[in-house]
Amino acid sequence: MNIDRRHFFASVGGAATVALMDPEAKADALEDYMIEQLSEQQQGRGQVAAKFPKAAEIEAQIDTRHYRRGAGSLFVNTKPGEKVNILQPMSAAPTFVEFFEKRFFTASEHCLQSANRAMKTGMSEEIILACLLHDTVQALMKVDHGYWGAQMYEPYVPAKTSFAIKYHQALRFYADTAAGYEYPDLYRNIFGEDYVPPPHIQADYKMLKNHKWYMEPRLVTVNDLYAFEPGVKVSLDPFREIVAKHFKQPKEGLGNDNSPVAHFWRSIARPDAPL
Ligand SMILES: [Fe+2]
Ligand SMILES: [Fe+2]
Numbered sequence: 449m450n451i452d453r454r455h456f457f458a459s460v461g462g463a464a465t466v467a468l469m470d471p472e473a474k475a476d477a478l479e480d481y482m483i484e485q486l487s488e489q490q491q492g493r494g495q496v497a498a499k500f501p502k503a504a505e506i507e508a509q510i511d512t513r514h515y516r517r518g519a520g521s522l523f524v525n526t527k528p529g530e531k532v533n534i535l536q537p538m539s540a541a542p543t544f545v546e547f548f549e550k551r552f553f554t555a556s557e558h559c560l561q562s563a564n565r566a567m568k569t570g571m572s573e574e575i576i577l578a579c580l581l582h583d584t585v586q587a588l589m590k591v592d593h594g595y596w597g598a599q600m601y602e603p604y605v606p607a608k609t610s611f612a613i614k615y616h617q618a619l620r621f622y623a624d625t626a627a628g629y630e631y632p633d634l635y636r637n638i639f640g641e642d643y644v645p646p647p648h649i650q651a652d653y654k655m656l657k658n659h660k661w662y663m664e665p666r667l668v669t670v671n672d673l674y675a676f677e678p679g680v681k682v683s684l685d686p687f688r689e690i691v692a693k694h695f696k697q698p699k700e701g702l703g704n705d706n707s708p709v710a711h712f713w714r715s716i717a718r719p720d721a722p723l
Contacts (some may be wrong), residue, residue, distance in 0.1 A: 498633060503639065503640030503643045503644075504640070504643050516593030517590065518590045518592075520537075520589045520590060521555070521586055522551065522554075522716065522719045523603050535550065535719070536550045538551075538717045541699065541700055542701045544697060544702065545691065546696065547702060547716060548684065551587055551716050555586050557681075558675050558676060559580050559582060559675075560682040560684065561675040561676075562579040562580070562668075562672055563579040563580035563687055565579070565671045567686060571667055572608075573694060574608040574612070575608075575609075575612060575664065575667050576666075576687065576690055577687075578608075578610075578612035578613050578616075578664070578665075579675075580611070580691070581601055581605070584597065585597035587716055588712060588716050593616065594614050594615060596712075597614070598613045599709055603654075603708070604697070604698075605695055605696070608664050611664050611665065615656055616672065618652040618665070619631075620635070621649060622653050625661070626668075626680055627666050628670045628673075629669050634676075665716075702717075703716075
């Protein structure tokens with residue numbers, strides 16, 4: 449990728465700001481900038497030539513950062529020079545909607561856009577719900593987020609919805625042009641152009657190809673691809689009915705219901721607890 453230095457400096461607040469950054473912060477800022485540029489390019493708006501890193505180059509960046517990329521977004525602010533925020537307090541019996549509004553803010557816009565596309569193209573309510581939820585667990589954990597997300601939602605949503613959340617992660621690595629899913633340039637950039645998915649992803653893909661529910665996670669990936677549109681605002685309102693109908697909200701509140709994943713919800717509610 450060709451970096452336009454002036455554009456990059458302007459995007460982080462000017463040359464003076466860049467001069468004050470340590471090398472780690474500069475590397476982070478550059479990475480954010482490149483991902484943004486690639487995302488624009490993917491939408492056909494940018495003019496950046498495609499030159500993707502190799503997987504080994506991505507690997508070599510690990511010890512240039514002060515955080516690990518798999519950490520949940522509630523727990524770390526990866527933007528150079530910025531701190532984490534004070535979070536809004538949660539009510540005594542929090543609902544999914546409350547978590548969505550107060551804790552899932554990093555992924556909420558992307559998930560809303562994804563659900564919006566699923567709704568507009570007439571997909572099933574299970575899939576619309578899966579799209580709305582599909583990346584929200586990244587507040588807690590980014591690495592293997594399909595598996596974490598499916599586990600977190602399994603006690604509360606239809607089986608097809610948690611299946612779709614679980615396996616969208618694997619299917620994102622495999623194109624299916626007939627279904628409308630191309631391998632994204634964004635992945636060539638964040639994993640490296642020669643990246644080979646780990647064995648559990650390969651095995652799950654092999655299993656899914658012959659599974660009767662293959663299209664459930666596939667449709668999440670189809671909506672995922674179109675869901676990085678800056679400036680498009682979608683509210684939660686069109687989806688409240690689907691959430692009310694399909695999300696089995698525990699009366700004690702998520703995190704207080706003694707489910708096998710109650711601690712997932714508590715950790716998201718109280719990420720500042722030291723232990
Ligand atoms: Fe995802
Ligand atoms: Fe996504």
